Amino acid sequence: MGAVTHVAIPPTVFPMHIKPRNADMVHMEKTRELVWSRSIESDDETYLLFLYREDFSVVFPHMIRYTLLLQDKNEIIAVFRTNNYEYSPTVPLDAESSAHRVAEEWASSLQKDPVAFLASIQVHMRKAPSREHSTVVVIQGSPRSDGNSSIMAQWVSDAAREAGETVSVIFPDDLDIHHCIGCYRCFNTGTCTFDDDMGDVISAIQHSSLLVVCSPVYTNTVPGSLKILIDRCQAYQAAIVLVGRLKGPRGLI
Incomplete structure (x- = not known):
């Protein structure tokens, strides 16, 4: 297992561009940095893990979001996200350590049994809104x-x-x-x-x-x-x- 320095990320994964002081559009330009990455060779397949740290301070003071991406050579397979506003002061967890823990767990599971791990990732599909739209x-x-x-x-x-x-x-x-x-x-x-x-x-x-x-x-x-x-x-x-x-x-x- 080794570090990965670059991969092409589809624009739909990070569609957010926010610029404060623009009254007509919520258009954020956030600080995003790659804080952790890993390449895993398993069953003749290469899996790539990337953990990004995103600064959402223009939305809420000191808000930080972490996004973990799992992809193979062709597409993104799974995404995990968490932000520091989720964790109350009495909870002995924080967003950064939780994100790194999930990243290590995914890496370990992919190394041991990628088929079982990928099968365990469930995508919850919500029902489409039933109300008819009106002007x-x-x-x-x-x-x-x-x-x-x-x-x-x-x-x-x-x-x-x-x-x-x-x-x-x-x-x-x-x-x-x-x-x-x-x-x-x-x-x-x-x-x-x-x-x-x-x-x-x-x-x-x-x-x-x-x-x-x-x-x-x-x-x-x-x-x-x-x-x-x-x-x-x-x-x-x-x-x-x-x-x-x-x-x-x-x-x-």
Whole structure:
């Protein structure tokens, strides 16, 4: 086993280019460095492992992400990612040591039994969003179906349809949405660890041209179900950051 100094990495693995101070695009230019690499010869096949350290400080203060790539001569076989925001102060682990531990484990497994190891790598495929996309998305944030928020949501829906737009009304109180636990794993993949109704909500928001949020003020803040939905949009923010997606027009209603 020896060190590998270079390999061509497909642009889809590191699509992020972020430049701070650019108001129209989240376009990060991060510091990325190769911190560990290994070439493994096993069963007449050459496997390459690369561990990169990425500086995400323009997203969150001192955020560091580690990306481990496993590839053969033709393609990337597996990717492991972790970032330092995942680890709380009371946990005796950190992102750097965890990334190196996984790298060594993969190297050892490939050396001993590559067939068994590659078979053990499972790719979790999430179901495609079932909600049809509309140009206007209205989030009716009140648990009351007959209150002022409901009336306002109906006004918006009627006006949008009269203007020839398609409309989707989302009721957070009727959805299965787990609360955000602040694990920051969405900054590894751009998706949340919880596979629930929020995936459909984010897809609807992503494909809309107008988002309207109706909220009551009887508690001087938003209701709990709406707050959970807003918090879970952290994963949407992570996805935008990671792919360098152009932001659309912004407004507040």
